[in-house]
Amino acid sequence: MPDSPVQLVALVVGPTSGLLLGAGVDEHVPLDDLVERVAAVTATTRPRWVVWSAASTLRPVVAAGVDVPRTWDLAEAHRLVNGGWWATPGHVVAACRGLPEADVPRARAPRLSGFDGDLFDVVAGDDPSLWTPDGHLRADALAWASTPARLRELAELALECQAAQRDSLGPIGGPDVARLERTVWSESAAAVLCLELERDGLPVDRPAAEDLIAAAAGPRPADDADAARIRAHRDRDVLRHAPGRPGADLRNPGQVRELLLSVGVDVPNTRAFVLEPYRLTHPFVDALLRWRKDERIATTYGYRWLDDHVGADDRLRGGWTACDGAAGRMTAQNGLHNLPAPLRPAVAAAPGHVFVRADLGQVEPRVLAVVSADRVFAEATRDDDLYAPVAAKLGADRPTAKIAVLAAMYGQRSGPAGEALKDLERAYPVAMGLLDRAYADGVARRPVRTYGGRLIRFGAPGVAPQGLEPGEDELARGASTAAADAGRGRYARNAIIQGSAAELFKAWAATVRHAVAPLGGQIVLCLHDELLVHVPEQHADAAAAAVGTALTSAARTWAGTDAVRFVSDTSVVRRWSEAKG
The missing domain is CATH 3.30.420 (Nucleotidyltransferase; domain 5)
Incomplete structure (x- = not known):
């Protein structure tokens, strides 16, 4: 800038x-x-x-x-x-x-x-x-x-x-x-x-939001008794697949596990990712998973949420912070950062306006190329699809190359990811060496810094790493010291990349903010690696071009080099749900 x-x-x-x-x-x-x-x-x-x-x-x-x-x-x-x-x-x-x-x-x-x-x-x-x-x-x-x-x-x-x-x-x-x-x-x-x-705020089509909420949660209740009736009806659509248990509480994990056992599904817990493989095993599982999505909308993003947080001007508002206190990502409240996908069609541009939606592509591997100063890995970023040249260098197919790169940044070393990672370490020793040093620092509780200088600290034994919820740390869950050390190491190797990517994103957003202002544009959403710009329809093409130019400028300034190429998937849409990805 x-x-x-x-x-x-x-x-x-x-x-x-x-x-x-x-x-x-x-x-x-x-x-x-x-x-x-x-x-x-x-x-x-x-x-x-x-x-x-x-x-x-x-x-x-x-x-x-x-x-x-x-x-x-x-x-x-x-x-x-x-x-x-x-x-x-x-x-x-x-x-x-x-x-x-x-x-x-x-x-x-x-x-x-x-x-x-x-x-x-x-x-x-x-x-x-x-x-x-x-x-x-x-x-x-x-x-x-x-x-x-x-x-x-x-x-x-x-x-x-x-x-x-x-x-x-x-x-x-x-x-x-x-x-x-x-x-x-x-x-x-x-x-x-x-x-x-x-x-x-974020523009919202209120009638569309009402319809989408109704599709998941049922009609707007007239009173508490009506709300209880609608809730019971939603529950019955699931419980009919578990005969003999009409009064079971689907909001009680213990009772849900008993219901699963009654239909022949024995799982250690009732988390969605654990249940997903059993979706075709029994209709109860599929109904339960669909119910959970509807229940989340009903309880967290239902009519009360709409009434409390979408203003009379049809804008969704919530508090924003520029840094999450960990690796440095922006965060927001009131659903701005975790709006369920079924409600995205309700995010609609105002009359006479459109959204320019831009999402950074494969940003963390490209950031790794900058942070590590690995010239060989930087060469792969010249492609629109970074994983294609990596695959060619490894002599592997694209899915294997992608697994290897993600395994490197997230510390996955078991199964196919571990085998692919060995090949990656031989092909790109500079980039992999940086991640290995970060891992060692995390294990030893030594602080690490992002490319932009953000300090990420690790606490004394028994303290979760900065930025992790206590339940996310192996030590807090009672795992062995070795497992806790490994958890910190994995967190450190990802944090230096994720944190650096957050710095690039904010540099890009700051540049876009000024670039689109003369066009009457305004950023209305920052979601991890994605920008949503609200702009008058007649300036849509110019705004999309400005967003792309801003990325080239911000990335060059942030990285201090043109050797690493950053790309974005940019589209002009009227509703957020129309964007790919």
Whole structure:
């Protein structure tokens, strides 16, 4: 992403006013005038706004429709450099000043009559310091920024932390520190994009959504009794395949397992992937699996979900975050990231508009070629289908080549995948060596970093790896230490690729965000490796071309090379379900 010489301006917002402090700007502004002043400074000097976080500082600016093109988000930079999720101003300051993270003050828990904290403990006339006796920033520092002096102190501190974060990139990136700085820029841009996604929402065809929900969950119930009747009817369609058990509870795994045993299906648990091979064994299994999909829509994406989260303007809205606290993927709430496939036809462009849907193709293997700097593997990325030249080099068919590449990144070494992986290691030793080193680091609990510098930490023995739910870690499930070590190793080798792919995706999204704006386009969904752009119909072709050009530009800048080619499957559709894949 091209960038003019940096002019940094700190923006700090308190309860009643804000302060703009930096290159050529030193203004104390009432809250009512803040959006207008930020818009004016942005238009005239195009600074890089230094903020404690986009979410806490820029929300009203973005809500007013102001384009904020360049930021340095201290929270996102902290998550990148130091890993993890916690990135309050106190955490940022502690990291920048070398203070113990464990001693960072936390906001006190709320109580029924208000908030239990220093804000209610200080008597009138007191002028408390923003600092604790041991040198940490108070947890409620921004709440106390009610005077120009306090705002200035926090603005100067923000600029100090930005400089410290910028300096910290050198020891991480070495001679390629510019790459890490660009990652901070794109991570910061993603945080602003999250606010735009929350503001604009995802277009939904409400009548279509009602029909699709009705097809899965039944008609909209008139009352609780009617809801119970509809639910019982859905259950009967499954239970009729298990005679003699009309009152069984399909929502109780123990009773479901008994039902399965009654029809001759003996399985260790009732998870869908365990039951799938038995789908043709007995009609009860097929009915149960279909019921589960309908039940998910009925209970999670039913009429209440539609009423609560799709606004009067027919836009689905939810909270967005630029980083999941693990490998760095964007996440969203209210079904924006896990909408069931049967409901996708309800995601429809507004009248006079279309979607440009673009999905990165084979992105993780291509990212591996960049991260490993394996020139031989990079050559395979010149093809639209990376697996074809890999297959030719291995002397194998395409399915075997694909299995080998995926096995390398996900650590699968048993069965056919293991045999294919041996051939891959001989053909591409540089790329495979990188993954093996990451695996060894994970086993040893040594932290690893993504291509853009994100730190991924591993806890002490008995602690799940950062980014994994406790139930996903072998050690948390009581497995042997060796199995837990292997689990961390597999997680590490995939995280350095998945995390790097997330950084590329956000760099691409940030570039697309600006490229489609002159066409009246807006990004309305970021889903793992997929972008959905909403654009006036007359600009569809131009927007699709802009998305492709943005990928070439962002990938070249992110990778620092043209040797690795990235591709996307791009189509113009009216409904999300019309897109391939």
